[in-house]
Amino acid sequence: MWERAAPSAPSRARRAPFHREREGRSPLASSCFFLSPSRWSGRGPGGGSPPHGHTARARCLEAKRTLAPGACAGYRTLVLLIGQSLEFHREPLAAALRARDAAPIIARAETQLAAGADALDLNAGVGGAAIDLAWIAEAIRPATYGRPLFLDTASPATIALAFELCEREGVPRPLAANALPVGGPPGSVDDDAVAGLLRAVVRARAALVVSPRLVDGGGEAAASAQAVVDAAVAGAIRAREAGLNEPLYLDALTYPALIDPDGCRRSLAVLRLLRAVPNVERLAAVGNAGAAAPAALAAALRVVYAAAATGAGATALLLPVEEPAVVRAVRVAGHALPPATAEERWLLELADAVARDAPTPKPPLTLMEAARAIFVPLG
Numbered sequence: 001m002w003e004r005a006a007p008s009a010p011s012r013a014r015r016a017p018f019h020r021e022r023e024g025r026s027p028l029a030s031s032c033f034f035l036s037p038s039r040w041s042g043r044g045p046g047g048g049s050p051p052h053g054h055t056a057r058a059r060c061l062e063a064k065r066t067l068a069p070g071a072c073a074g075y076r077t078l079v080l081l082i083g084q085s086l087e088f089h090r091e092p093l094a095a096a097l098r099a100r101d102a103a104p105i106i107a108r109a110e111t112q113l114a115a116g117a118d119a120l121d122l123n124a125g126v127g128g129a130a131i132d133l134a135w136i137a138e139a140i141r142p143a144t145y146g147r148p149l150f151l152d153t154a155s156p157a158t159i160a161l162a163f164e165l166c167e168r169e170g171v172p173r174p175l176a177a178n179a180l181p182v183g184g185p186p187g188s189v190d191d192d193a194v195a196g197l198l199r200a201v202v203r204a205r206a207a208l209v210v211s212p213r214l215v216d217g218g219g220e221a222a223a224s225a226q227a228v229v230d231a232a233v234a235g236a237i238r239a240r241e242a243g244l245n246e247p248l249y250l251d252a253l254t255y256p257a258l259i260d261p262d263g264c265r266r267s268l269a270v271l272r273l274l275r276a277v278p279n280v281e282r283l284a285a286v287g288n289a290g291a292a293a294p295a296a297l298a299a300a301l302r303v304v305y306a307a308a309a310t311g312a313g314a315t316a317l318l319l320p321v322e323e324p325a326v327v328r329a330v331r332v333a334g335h336a337l338p339p340a341t342a343e344e345r346w347l348l349e350l351a352d353a354v355a356r357d358a359p360t361p362k363p364p365l366t367l368m369e370a371a372r373a374i375f376v377p378l379g
Helices: 093-098 100-112 130-143 156-170 193-205 226-240 259-273 293-312 325-331 342-356 365-374
Strands: 080-087 117-121 151-152 173-182 207-211 249-253 279-287 316-319
Touching: 080 100, 080 259, 080 293, 093 100, 100 117, 100 130, 117 130, 130 151, 130 156, 130 365, 151 156, 156 173, 173 193, 173 249, 193 226, 207 226, 226 249, 226 259, 259 279, 259 293, 259 342, 259 365, 279 293, 293 316, 293 325, 293 342, 293 365, 316 325, 325 342, 342 365
Parallel strands: 080 117, 080 316, 117 151, 151 173, 173 207, 207 249, 249 279, 279 316
Antiparallel strands: none
């Protein structure tokens, strides 16, 4: 058994938010399902019921329709900020994990929370072990009580086992699985492993990230935005039919702007399309946009992409919250903060343009290179 401290009472002010737009939602024409979650209170054990009396399997009875042109003008969201910096496949946290030294891991978690993170991603890498994920969640939970912890590794079977270990050790909720891979041809993922993960998250009353990453077949972003959405919605429907009644996060699949700019732009189109899917959260990984870029350009890419994704309709962003410019970009783009500089005024204009799928406004010189890497052509 692992040693653990008694959790402190969670703060109401820091309760994990459940996101809702000002604009009304309409069902995606291809789904015709009411993907109804409970509210995720972030207050440990216990669960909610679906809103308005709908069950998890309730079909949407509204007529099929898409958003009318311009229907999302003025579209706004509240965005869940998920700290991405607990990466246990990188040093020095990899060494701390091997040594079972919780102190530097807790310190990194507390730094992210102080910087504004609403939730934390526990990234064990492609080959992460279930016992490691469970130990990490157990170790940091006293310092993160009430905040969602996303158990992140590539294998559905590994995540399922990590949930079983967390349950055995009494790790308090809320937890989330990151992620359920969907979108590939038959046999591309072990169906028993997928079913096992769904059983585990339902039993744990955990949230679930649905990643349609298999739709591209590996490598570059080859599929259309609509194909990504269709795969994500199919995965979401399967999760609801399995009995999941907690938040569902549909991943928009952000690609590095310097390696695959079409894939980076496609993620914004996916976010816009996902606005028509009822009662799901729209997730984008801001850190991916700056991958493989020199440090200064990578930082600018994250700022630009964070604002663009917020405008496109993201309700959850995986990002480095320790970078104040990135967090401010989200707040400004979401109209939570007024712009304080010329760069922030442009970020606000960019978010509004992306929301409408309008031409990109001309950026200031300080953000020109990053804007050019993502948007072609510029206005």
